[in-house]
Amino acid sequence: MTTSDSPEPKFRRRAEARPDEVLDAALTLFEEKGYAHTSVAQIAKTAGLSKGAVYLYFPSKQAILEGLVRRAVSPIAARAQALVELSSDDARGTLRALFSLIATSLSDPKVLAIPKVVIREAVVAPEIAAMYRREVFDHVLPAATEMVRQGIASGQLRPVDPELTLRSVIGPIVVHLLLAEIFNVVPEGGLAIDQLIENHLDILFHGVFLSTEGSTDA
Incomplete structure (x- = not known):
């Protein structure tokens, strides 16, 4: 040998x-x-x-937490960033693909555990929030905001505020985790991130009010 x-x-x-x-x-x-x-x-x-x-x-202990973020979450953030940067002519399809990536990723308990820990501890340890922002949000949010701008420029989206729209889009996922982790408000069926995202996409694409032709606002 x-x-x-x-x-x-x-x-x-x-x-x-x-x-x-x-x-x-x-x-x-x-x-x-x-x-x-x-x-x-x-x-x-x-x-x-x-x-x-x-x-x-x-x-340090913080370096260990950073290691956890880099191992579990940063690769997902990089994939999400690449996904939105490649989008140009299909904002709806890209948004669905992005949310599907989030849902699939957060279905892994080892991945979901990281934002849960960050949410619980960030109030008393702001350096954790700063680290998570640096490793995750600072990569994804600018690219996603640009995706909204491109969607507006191409006529796929109405002329809305890109940054506020992005916050409105990702807000339900953040609030869903906050309600569960901080206030222990969990739906009867459990956290069910995938179901939340499907419901959110349905509202984004189709609205929540039934169409009432000819009606006027009070």
Whole structure:
């Protein structure tokens, strides 16, 4: 057997897996105990590592949370950004594809857990909100706003305010998570992000009021 055919040494595979082990342990504890009440020592113990070993990969607890965002959410944000940047002649189709990406992504508990942790902890730890904005929103929101502008320019959308329209479009998803995570107001069927998005798209595309020809506003 040649050197290149030899299996990779176990210790090397183990070392390369350690960052993910730390992140998995941190995610479990952040969900169970909250970010503020979780220590690096607890994360190390759950991951089966020494505290010093954790610091080899992540210099602080916030760096661990940033690692979770980069691992689970940043790739989705990059895909969403690419999706809206490529849109030009089908604003409706792009919006549906974008929401489908969000629904599919948030159906993964490990992905959904990240914004839930951020929402719960951002009030007492504003640096977390700033980090999430930098890693996620600062990439997606400008591209999505430009998509609205292009839709207006091409005649697909009415001449609305692009930034306010974008907030109106993404607002229901944010409020849905806020109601569940902050106020424990959860629909009978559970969080059901995919159903919320389908309902939201239906309202966006078709409105909520029945057509009443000939009627006038009071």
